[in-house]
Amino acid sequence: MIDWTAADIARRVAARDVSAREVAQAHLDRVAAVDDRLGAFLRVDGDGALAQAGAVDAAIARGEDPGPLAGVPVGLKDVLVTAGVETTAASKILAGWVPPYDGTAVARLRAAGAVVLGKLNCDEFAMGSSTERSAFRPCRNPWNLDRVPGGSSGGSAAAVAARLCAASLGTDTGGSIRQPAALCGVVGLKPTYGRVSRYGVVAYASSLDQVGPLARTVEDAALVLEAIAGFDPRDATSIDAPVPRYRDATAAGAGGVEGLRFGVPDEYLAGDGLDPEVAAAVAAAVDRLAAAGARVERISLPHTRYALSAYYLIATAEASSNLARYDGVRYGLRVAAPGASLADMYCATRGAGFGPEVKRRIMLGTYVLRAGYYDQYYRKAQQVRALVKRDFDAAFSRVDVVVCPTSPTPAFALGEKTADPLQMYLADVFTLGCNLAGLPGISVPCGLSSGGLPIGLQMIAPPLAEPTLLRAAAGYERIAPFTARPPEVAP
């Protein structure tokens, strides 16, 4: 049961081949069996999950439409706010906080019949590329428990790869869905900025954050996206455009890759840190696309080399602002010595509640925004952002999809990069351009390294061109199926 795809589960549950409760129980059992070694879940809500599954079964018994995700067990990155279930963003500063409301994406998943198993591990406040920055425990890569699962949605990727849930939600600010998907050998989709509501997503960098699915197949990712996408009047940045039937783009009869124009950016294959095995795997994938009838050409994204700096200026500036609300006044942690002043309370609370990476980014963002430096840093970074976007616009005048590596390397070892933040930041070098430009991007598995670690292929499309993106990814998936199972945590 744990090997079934989300689409299979929804079909079988709706057809009453299996009950949603049985599916939920099988996955909860799997979590119980392996997650103490893996660390994908921060919180399992077994009772809640079984109750939801029971409700799905009851609806089906009454002859009601259970929704397109009937009984599909999902996990949620812990930055997604869940009514009645503790939500911490993997930070001590929110430990114990039980939200009174569901975020929009969460509510839409539930409405579609999905069963929420619990909250998944991530880097604290989604800041990181390895999920080692969780304040509670690191998450490990199911392919090799000495390796990181990537980040910041590492728990979301690891849980899906290890069959703890059929699909999950992550958030992607600079690659935080695609990069862990690549490192864990699953599909990760970052939709167009504004396609999925951010209401109820603990904010890291508002102008970059986007919620998206992680799944084992492109079809499953499409299925989940279809459930969560769409205009939300509670998010002023959400896009008011109809939601296409994304599943149609991934259906077996859909166009495949024939006739699609793929562009391979020179800059992404010339980077210093690019692992030769990753380069080779991506080149082989591109050859397969061409062999299947796609047109492939080289393109240039000349401002790529400035994107990383611009990204870290914008993201940290926004983060320093978004995290100002964690002050110990209204919820979460409060640390105050008896007789402490208000300022003492703020300092003690924030000092104890935030981890080192979060503090680093708050400091950097505060510096970037301080009086007299705004023009030099933040405004300059926004100008670079506009240039990066223009590069992509120019590329998309010639090609339908940009194709490139997702991560410069396969999964690295735990602790390997934690001492050197800049090395860690480079893990997102291929993904963050997409966020700066607000574009949809997907990572699909495209092979294993000699060390047996997954390698991801990234595809990027113009705004709201998710159907094209999904068609291309599903097309690739059909010509090069990725069937390997993660070995380490399998019983």
Next chain:
Amino acid sequence: MSRWEPVIGLEVHVQLRTASKTFSGSAAAYGAEPNALTDPVVLALPGALPVLNERAVEFAVRLGLACGCSIRRRSRLARKHYFYPDLPKGYQISQYDEPLCEGGGVDVVVDGRVHRVRLTRIHLEEDAGKSLHDGGAASRVDLNRAGVPLCEIVSEPEIRSAAHAAAYMRAIRQLVRYLDISDGNMEEGSLRCDANVSVRLAGSEELGVRVELKNINSFRFVQKALDYEIARQVRVLDGGGQVVQETRLWDADAGVTRPMRGKEEAEDYRYFPDPDLPPLVVDDALLARARAAIPELPAARRARYIDQLGLGPADADAMAEERDVADYFDAVVAAGAPPKAAANWIQGDLTAALHRAGRSVADCPVSPAHLAELIGLLEDDAISGPIAKRVLARAFATGESPVAIVERDGLRQISDAGAIEAIARDIVAAHPDQVAAYRAGKTKLLGYFVGQVMKATGGKANPAAVNDVLKRLLDEAGA
């Protein structure tokens, strides 16, 4: 005359009268239980996002247009950061380098002369909550006010006295009430001001060192706080000292300003455009709606009352002072009443009745048409003045038409000379002593006889006719 001249600039915060808050559907109201008017957005719960209330924008644009500002068609909302317990997000959403309205001005009458105070800008922002300190070790926070929409009106430093500043505040209150965008109530905090005050040698172009006065929440305090602060600065300067740049609070109990915090370390608000909110776009439709909602403003009304309706300046002021009164007055005149009589009745008996009943002119039980009707009855001599007062009281209590009241209760004035004379003769005959006294020269007794006739007719006799008839009878008999 002092050799010093004060230079004052005011930042006035006007609370906009929208149903909901600036960035969420939470109700914006006064006087609810603490923290009753909150939601995830107001509480800044993780994951909550702001969505701009279009009505607040429309109100701000209405104010900007009424002040002659230029309206920025595309502006930005910015985050202004500081830590304070009543500021839930750790930043206030405000506007910084791209305010909604720029330029324009507000006309203020000082000593009978119109002085235009030019404006730097008007921008939209949200209010913070309120910290409640009850003297104990703990403080509590009430976030009902947090997120309520405000317009900040920033004047150029062109105000030259405390009286001038108070008059400017009054002009703004009158304006926002006319525009129906705020109740302008200083006691409930709907209108607040911070003042920047400096003093310089009269005639100098250079500005002196500036002190920011915060926490001014009544018209009386505007004047008192500024008078105190100006005198304080003059004292410092006359004593050869230097004014320190700082923020001071007005302590109403002690009647003094006190330092709040120094300005040596300039606060760094780290403004930047709010990435949760798209640019604020004022489209043609919103502009048109805002423009259409601007009524004839007080100065124009006052001028019209004098020039076209022939009211004196005092009556014109009284009628134009508040929009509800002016609208009521206009409706009474439109219903056919002579303007002067309408103004008199409104200022007199009607206001008194409203006051007694604790009602406002907006929900006056006597409609403008009914007041015009009453004035018409009086003008036509159909009823006497005293009867008119009674009819008004009755109409106020019941909402009935004055004509109906007069007809039903038989209050129509007796102007028929024959009928009045018959009654007057009886009265004269019944009071021989008073008649004798009158004829002996105590002519003031005429009033007594008039009173008796009025009493006998239940007040319905035409007083002028009664006067004439009695005079004739008393003088005649004495001839």
